[in-house]
Amino acid sequence: MTVPTGRRERKKAAKRQKIADTALRLFLERGYDAVGIRDVAAEADVAVTTLFAHFPAKEALVFEQDADFEQRLTRAVTDRAPDAPLIPALRREVLALVRHCTGDGAGPIWHMIDSSPALRKYEESMQLRHAEVLAAAIEAEFAPPRTATACRTIARFAIAAYTLAREAAEPEAALDETFQMIEAAWEATRPA
Amino acid sequence: MTVPTGRRERKKAAKRQKIADTALRLFLERGYDAVGIRDVAAEADVAVTTLFAHFPAKEALVFEQDADFEQRLTRAVTDRAPDAPLIPALRREVLALVRHCTGDGAGPIWHMIDSSPALRKYEESMQLRHAEVLAAAIEAEFAPPRTATACRTIARFAIAAYTLAREAAEPEAALDETFQMIEAAWEATRPA
DNA sequence: TTCGAAAAACTAACCGTTAGTTCTACGGTT
DNA sequence: AACCGTAGAACTAACGGTTAGTTTTTCGAA
CATH class of the missing domain: 1.10.10.60 (Homeodomain-like)
Incomplete structure (x- = not known):
């Protein structure tokens, strides 16, 4: 052993x-x-x-660090300080991921991805998987009193925030705006 | 001619x-x-x-009425009464779509879709396309003063609401909850 | 009736992906 | 140090979706 x-x-x-x-x-x-x-x-x-x-597929050759992405997101939820609010923790991590994708020499890779329907499709499925894993992590911590639907919804929103920020002209501004919307959505589910 | x-x-x-x-x-x-x-x-x-x-592909044989879906969504935005609020109009249409999918003899078809990774992937891409078309329709009407990012975000949220409701145990309750969140998110982007 | 064009057919492959099998190299044991 | 058991890697051969290139059929208009 x-x-x-x-x-x-x-x-x-x-x-x-x-x-x-x-x-x-x-x-x-x-x-x-x-x-x-x-x-x-x-x-x-x-x-x-x-x-x-x-x-598992040709497209997976391009998204080699898939697993990292997923882990970082879920850890942002599970490893945060006790009683620290959820949304800012998510926002911080998504911001880091967006910076990682828009920075340094990642331009040509993303251009390639955007030009290939197969790669775009693959990335979409990947992100939905990430959303489901993230949803599970959120549910595990907030399920009572928040509903499973609310948790799953927020997870999807967070992934959408990442995608939209990456595509936006000013990624960080877009992320700020989207996360304001997410914060409001999360507040709306707070039980009386 | x-x-x-x-x-x-x-x-x-x-x-x-x-x-x-x-x-x-x-x-x-x-x-x-x-x-x-x-x-x-x-x-x-x-x-x-x-x-x-x-x-265009084997999977498209199953999603024959793809185009309808897209049209109904965008029309819900463009054909509503002047000054009628956006979110309730969206909610009404998405509810109709969910009912159409969960009702009558559609059970076996959706079971087949859920059992096939290829079909699920195809549906995902379809829905993202729908989200983009819907986003364009919303932007066309609200772009000033709402930002493009806000419009695209809401479009994604609406599509996510459809998907989550379809998968939920109680679709209509899930839809109600999700659209409360969407309403809050949309309100949060209202300019001062 | 005739002509031009669109639709459909046929052929023949390309490419990603997998099942089945065999070979090889490493790790733990004696 | 020699010996197995196993897991990784290789090879072959195919399957199934998809497309390019070409030819034949069918319809609408003149």
């Missing part, structure tokens, strides 16, 4: 990273649609089946 | 309907995944390419 320090897992993670890096490079060089799964596998020197063992 | 009374277009529409009906029947008989595009085409006595000339 040794702790998972295995070399195997390091190799696996390295291979996964190599596949993702190769894929992203090829996609940006030649365009997402112009690069096939077989191209990526060949360039990364792995079998096609190996690629699909690490990633 | 005769008005479009053509027999051609009637035939075309009839063929389209026949394809959709055949597909839905086969899907419900044997299951969505168990029926291939080639099966549908054969049973409807058309070529595969003809099928794709009428429907």
